[in-house]
Amino acid sequence: MPSTDSLTNKPYQMTTSEIQAFQTTFMAWYDVHRRELPWRLNQEPYRVWLSEIMLQQTQVQTVIPYYERFLATFPTVVDLAAAPEELLLKTWEGLGYYSRARNLQKAARQIVDDYQGQWPQTSVELEKLAGIGPYTAGAIASICFGEVVPAIDGNAFRVFSRLLKIDADIANPKNRQIFYDAILPLIPQDRPGDFNQAVMDFGSQVCTAKNPTVGETDLAPFFRSYQDGTLLDYPVKTKKQRPKPVALMAVIIQSPQGVLLQKRPSTGLLANLTTYPLVVPADILPEDEVLTPEEILTYIERYFQETYAITLQQLRPTNLKPVVHTFTHLKWTIELLQAELVADVDLAFFPGQWYSEDALQMVALPTVQKKLMARIKTN
């Protein structure tokens, strides 16, 4: 049951004097413990925006080297708008959630083409840009333009659910408004950007998911859940489902021109990235039929013939241990197969090409592909 303020009868509120004291204490904590980060050098929208996109579902430590490299490669929004996709994805390689990179460029082109290179300055307008949702819009608007608006991310959910004992399920998007309404009156009018960044720093350094140390800070008296010993009961979050297991086969085909790699479709998992040809046996094998390994290979040969007009020679299993790679929602177990080709294969129907070692350096490879290559190299 939600805690209710006796004066206003609205849920999850503080009195005016409580708010004053909280703000003073919280911002004082921030002024002492504020982290120095590359994207805090100044408040240029391009730099702040890039950091916010990279930090989506990604830890600070992981982002920092990518951030520096990306800024060096694409110093301005104009450079980014004009970048070749291959270089864009290569710069993002390994960071994951690759649609972020494509949306980043889409938004850069919106800025250049639709906004004459001038950033919109409100969260409402910012949210119209590709890849910018409610959180990122709030973060940029408050940090760069001083708009008094919450930036509600995982840290904010955790900090304010514990502060105010908000027991609404944070996994339910419908409950976001409850947090918005609760946080908005807590934002100091003169420091909205600092406030939102203070939430990040406090949430990631003190009010952490595991082993929180709220009790060791001056903020402890304000945390209602800490006061009654229920800090770890918050936030309330329903469980996610487990990654679904999927069996795949990678077909490694060598030739004097290099190895055959396939560019994935422009939508869906690992969009536009490059891997060995990956076959999902479940998709090309007859259902409800027990097949021998030899028969399975025959089906794969037929699949390559019919789909790509490629004749595989000597398709065979390797003695390599399968590669296991887990995504958020999928768990791939990949068997490695080898094949030879007759000379002068026509790749007219194959979405890929032969890659030499040098050419491999230029193309964006997902981590699962790097794992597959490592498995081969170490044997």
Place this chain on the structure above:
DNA sequence: GACCCGTGGAG
């Protein structure tokens, strides 16, 4: 609203 979309670190 439910599902899709990566990766690396922590315990």
Place this chain on the structure above:
DNA sequence: TCTCCAAGGGT
């Protein structure tokens, strides 16, 4: 090994 998490957004 397994589970959960980490500055979410798109469809």
